[in-house]
Amino acid sequence: MSVVKKLASQTAVYGVSSIVGRVLTYLLVPVYTAAFAAAEYGVVTGLYAYVSFLNVVFTYGMETTFFRFANRPGTDRRELYSRVQTLLLLSSAVLTAGLLLLARPLADLLNIPAGHERYVVWVALILGLDALAAIPFARLRLENKARKFAAIKLASIALNVALNLFFIVLCPAVMRGEWLPGLQPLVARLYDPAVGVGYVFLSNLVASGLTLLLLWRELLGFRFRLNLEPLRPLLKYAYPLMFMGLAGMVNETLDRILLPLWLPKDFYPGQSSLTAVGIYGACYKLSIFMSLVIQAFRYAAEPFFFAQSTEKNSPATFAMILKWFTLCCAVIFVGISLNVEDFGQLFLRRPEYLQGLVVVPILLLANLFLGVYYNLSVWFKLTDKTYYGTYIGVGGAVLTIALNFLLIPVLGYLGCAIATLACYFMMAMLCWRLGERHFPVPYPALRLGLWLLGAAGLVALGWWVQPTDWWVRHAWHAGLTVGFLLALWLIERPRVAAAAAV
Structure with missing residues (x-):
């Protein structure tokens, strides 16, 4: 149980940066949905969907590769760090330059309005800076410097949020004479209303630059090392991870690219396809609470799993970790799904966004299965069979594309959510089935399946039975949530006590 407590404590530290940072960022959703119409927000949602794919290309699996090779006996970690960082430096320079040269054609391809190709330029620079920061951050995780990791992440996010508020809230209010009219001459020099949603990308760019500056100590330890022979095993291990990551991005973000392409005209009366993308993207944000737990867990778990792989009782440890991770995520799924009406009204400031709330429970459950997959994927990373991850990811991508093709014309963005759930469940x-053959772990699959089935049943009941009275409806939802927590406590408490005694 001590190793689980260690992982939990590191997850908590990483979770501070992840949760606090994401919450700060998420507080921008009411700002965006108040300042931008759904069609304008659709530009941000769509462009960041492409960014997700390019992030994978820019880092091409080198973070996990760095962890794997750094934990091999006899490895010179400083030399490994320099080799990997050299690769990313060269590849990022080439990729960023390519995007800069193709800014105008790419803007046309992405339906970005004429005169706004600078959005693509800013995004290209963001991608390059973030790629250069990836391995220094991985080094901090490897060296268990979770506090420094969290501090840098939080500083970057805080600056990003501050700049968003400055350009999207303060500057327009000053120029309208609502706040501090004496600052109008100064603000007029800094603020251009024509940039519009571009300030979302510009703020991100400045924050990414700050991140790289705060990693100066890790960057000083870098030495340029371009020797192809030692790099071959790194690339051989990494390239399946890149394809797996690309397939993962297909599963995670392709729906926001395909939705405007495959949505029939006037499917939503009076709304454009970009409006539908904006609504879906904003409601997708409500699944952030599940994503927070998954992201914090991944930061701590990846180096932890590699470090524990040589321990005799590692399979039992991995099984215990999956169990408590799944149960914690089930609580989040039930709590948010049954109270999504309140979350929606709090964060989505225009009524047009609220019509998409039906997708939130589906996306929460989908992200829960994604977190389970990340837990289960330990077997092919520890056995150096990363190509299995590629096969699984590609299979999920094919299923995602096929289901979106079939469901978007019929169900709109609800079809996107269902496709996402089906994909992550299948993965x-x-x-799990492949892992049983190659790296057996005694996961309590049946028990966890029953808990998830019960959680989904409670959520379905809460959505199916909707009292018209506001107070009765909220009491009903609160009762279902508390009932699930009580059942979880009564049934699992004895097992917690037994595990703690070990």
Whole structure:
């Protein structure tokens, strides 16, 4: 149980940066949905969907590769760090330059309005800076410097949020004479209303630059090392991870690219396809609470799993970790899904966004299975069979594309959510079955399946039975949530006590 407590404590530290940072960022959603119409917000949602794919290309699996090779006996970690960082430096320079040269054609391809190709330029620079910061951050995780990791992440996010508020809230209010009219001459020099949603990307760019500056000590330890022979095993291990990551991005973000392409005209009366993308993207944000737990867990778990791989009782440890991770995520799923009406009204400031709330429970459950998949994927990373991850990811991508093709014309963005859930469920089940053959772990699959089935049943009941009275409806939802927590406590408490005694 001590190793689980260690992982939990590191997850908590990483979670501070992840949760606090994401919450700060998420507080911008009411700002965006108040300042921008759904069609304008659709530009941000769509462009960041492409950014997700390019982030994978820019880092091409080198973070996990760095962890794997750094934990091998006899490895010179400083030399490994320099080799990997050299690769990313060269590749990022080439990729960023390519995007800068193709800014105008790419803007046309992405339906970005004429005169706004600078959005692409800013995004290209963001991608390059973030790629250069990836391995220094991985080094901090490897060296268990979770506090420094969290501090740098929080500083970057705080600056990003501050700049968003400055350009999107303060500057327009000053120029309208609502706040501090004496600052109008100064603000007029800094603020251009024509940039519009571009300030979202510009703020991100400045924050990414600050991140790289705060990693100066890690960057000083870098020495340029371009020797192809030692790099071959790194690339051989990494390239399946890149394809796996690309397939993962297909599953995670392709729906926001395909939705405007495959949505029939006037499917939503009086709304454009970009409006539908904006609504879906804003409601997708409500699944952030599940994503927070998954992201914090991944930061701590990846180096932890590699470090524990040589321990005799590692399979039992991995099984215990999956169990408590899944149960914690089930609580989040039930709590948010049953109270999504309140979350929606709090964060989505225009009524047009609220019509998409039906997708939130589906996306929460989908992200839960994604977290389960990340837990289960330990087997092919520890056995150096990363190509299995590629196969699973590609299978999920094919399923995602096929289901979106079939469901978007019929169900709109609800079809996107269902496709996401089906994909992540399939990936988790396939990874579990393959793992039983190659790296057996005694996961309590039946028990966890019953808990998830019960959680989904409660959520379905809460959505199916909707009292018209506001107070009765909220009491009903609160009662279902508390009932699930009580059942979880009564049934699992004895097992917690037994595990703690070990």
